[in-house]
Amino acid sequence: MSPRGVAIPEVRRQLFDAAERVLAREGPAGLSGRAITREAGCATGLLYNHFGDLDRFLTELFLDRALQASAELGELIRKAGTATVADNLANAIDALFGTNLLALAGLALVRPSLTARLHESVGEGVLRLDLNEAVLTAYLDAERDLGRIRPDTDTGSLAVALAGSAHQLLLTGGPHAPDLRERMRRVVNALVAGIAP
Numbered sequence: 001m002s003p004r005g006v007a008i009p010e011v012r013r014q015l016f017d018a019a020e021r022v023l024a025r026e027g028p029a030g031l032s033g034r035a036i037t038r039e040a041g042c043a044t045g046l047l048y049n050h051f052g053d054l055d056r057f058l059t060e061l062f063l064d065r066a067l068q069a070s071a072e073l074g075e076l077i078r079k080a081g082t083a084t085v086a087d088n089l090a091n092a093i094d095a096l097f098g099t100n101l102l103a104l105a106g107l108a109l110v111r112p113s114l115t116a117r118l119h120e121s122v123g124e125g126v127l128r129l130d131l132n133e134a135v136l137t138a139y140l141d142a143e144r145d146l147g148r149i150r151p152d153t154d155t156g157s158l159a160v161a162l163a164g165s166a167h168q169l170l171l172t173g174g175p176h177a178p179d180l181r182e183r184m185r186r187v188v189n190a191l192v193a194g195i196a197p
Contacts, residue, residue, distance in 0.1 A: 014042070019058070081146050085143050141155050
């Protein structure tokens with residue numbers, strides 16, 4: 001419901017989008033139920049009526065964005081053999097930056113209670129923390145099978161290096177750092193140069 005008692009369609013999506021805007025603008029410290037609902041233009045109690053508490057809301061937001069990112073990253077495997085390996089990887093990681101998933105993952109560093117909720121989701125099989133790494137590995141395996149990278153490439157370790165680099169750049173520069181994507185592209189190019197056949 002809005003402050004005037006009028007039903008709000010797609011409340012979940014509206015609150016999720018508002019939370020991402022608050023996170024981008026004010027960082028993790030600015031994420032409160034009041035700030036999120038104010039940004040969404042709805043009554044403060046709406047978030048708590050739908051989710052119970054802020055940690056449950058943030059857990060649901062993270063899971064929603066993780067599924068969205070996984071779907072986008074999943075397209076990477078279909079791109080094996082097209083364009084260049086470096087371009088495919090850089091574009092796929094750009095998609096992760098676009099979902100704010102990595103910024104949301106950083107919330108766990110400042111909200112230990114959120115970490116516990118996310119671990120519950122992992123235990124229930126709802127969330128795979130290594131999914132992005134697994135997709136990157138599968139893509140690199142496919143490129144190795146096509147002969148576009150060296151046959152002795154340790155694709156699993158390279159996937160960890162790519163995912164870790166994305167996390168590091170995001171956590172140190174923020175999701176809206178002007179050179180975030182360019183820096184990540186340079187990392188990708190440097191890593192891929194070492195596995196060229």
